[in-house]
Amino acid sequence: ELKVEQNPLFLSMQEGKNYTIYCNYSTTSDRLYWYRQDPGKSLESLFVLLSNGAVKQEGRLMASLDTKARLSTLHITAAVHDLSATYFCAVDIGNYGGSQGNLIFGKGTKLSVKP
Amino acid sequence: KAGVTQTPRYLIKTRGQQVTLSCSPISGHRSVSWYQQTPGQGLQFLFEYFSETQRNKGNFPGRFSGRQFSNSRSEMNVSTLELGDSALYLCASSPGGVLGYTFGSGTRLTVV
Numbered sequence: 001e002l003k004v005e006q007n008p009l010f011l012s013m014q015e016g017k018n019y020t021i022y023c024n025y026s027t028t029s030d031r032l033y034w035y036r037q038d039p040g041k042s043l044e045s046l047f048v049l050l051s052n053g054a055v056k057q058e059g060r061l062m063a064s065l066d067t068k069a070r071l072s073t074l075h076i077t078a079a080v081h082d083l084s085a086t087y088f089c090a091v092d093i094g095n096y097g098g099s100q101g102n103l104i105f106g107k108g109t110k111l112s113v114k115p
Numbered sequence: 116k117a118g119v120t121q122t123p124r125y126l127i128k129t130r131g132q133q134v135t136l137s138c139s140p141i142s143g144h145r146s147v148s149w150y151q152q153t154p155g156q157g158l159q160f161l162f163e164y165f166s167e168t169q170r171n172k173g174n175f176p177g178r179f180s181g182r183q184f185s186n187s188r189s190e191m192n193v194s195t196l197e198l199g200d201s202a203l204y205l206c207a208s209s210p211g212g213v214l215g216y217t218f219g220s221g222t223r224l225t226v227v
Contacts, residue, residue: 033215033216035218041220042205042218042219042220042221043205043207043218044218045215045216045217045218048214048215088158090158102148102160102163102171102173103148103150103158103160103207103216104160105150105157105158105159106157107157108157108158
C-alpha cells in the first residue's frame, strides 16, 4: 500500500525557534510537493522538488528531497506567527513522465506558532 | 493571470440527490485533477483528465464520475449522494511536464 507519512502531525512552536517537518513515503518517486493550507482555504503551493538532492528555500522555509531515503523535510527557521497553518507533502505517482495529477498526500502537519 | 476557478463555492444537497461541480483550469493548462478532502480521510485523489481523456482514477465508487471538455474545463458528478460525501472538493490544474499543480478554492459540499 502506498503511504505518505508526515510527522509530527501537530506542532506548537515558539516564535523565533527552528523546527523540521518530516515526510516519508513508501513508493519510488522523484517528484514531491509541499503545500500550505490555511483554515477553510485551498492549497497554496510552496515547493516543487523534482530530483534527488533538490533543495529549495523561500523566506523562512526550506525543503529538501532525498529520493534514496524516500524522505523530504520542510525546515522552519525563526518561526513567526504568520507561518501558522497546516502543511502537506504530496508524492506524485503518475505514469506519464510529468505531472499526472495523481498525488498521494500526507495527513498534514498542523503548525501553531505562539508569541 | 486568472487562477483555477471552481463553482459553486458551497452546496447543500439532500441524500440521494446528485451534484455537478465545475472547474475551469488556468488558461493553457491541459491537465485537471480532482481531490476530496475530509477531516477523517484527508486529501484523496479522485481522477485526472488530460485532453478530455481520463488518465488516472482513484479508489472511489462509480457514483463519482467526471469529464473534461475541449476547452479543458472539467466537471465532476456525484450521484446518489451519501452523508459521507460531505467534503471539500478541490480541483487542480497543471500545464503538464513537471511544473506542479495549482489548486482552486474548492467546493464545499454538505449532504444532509
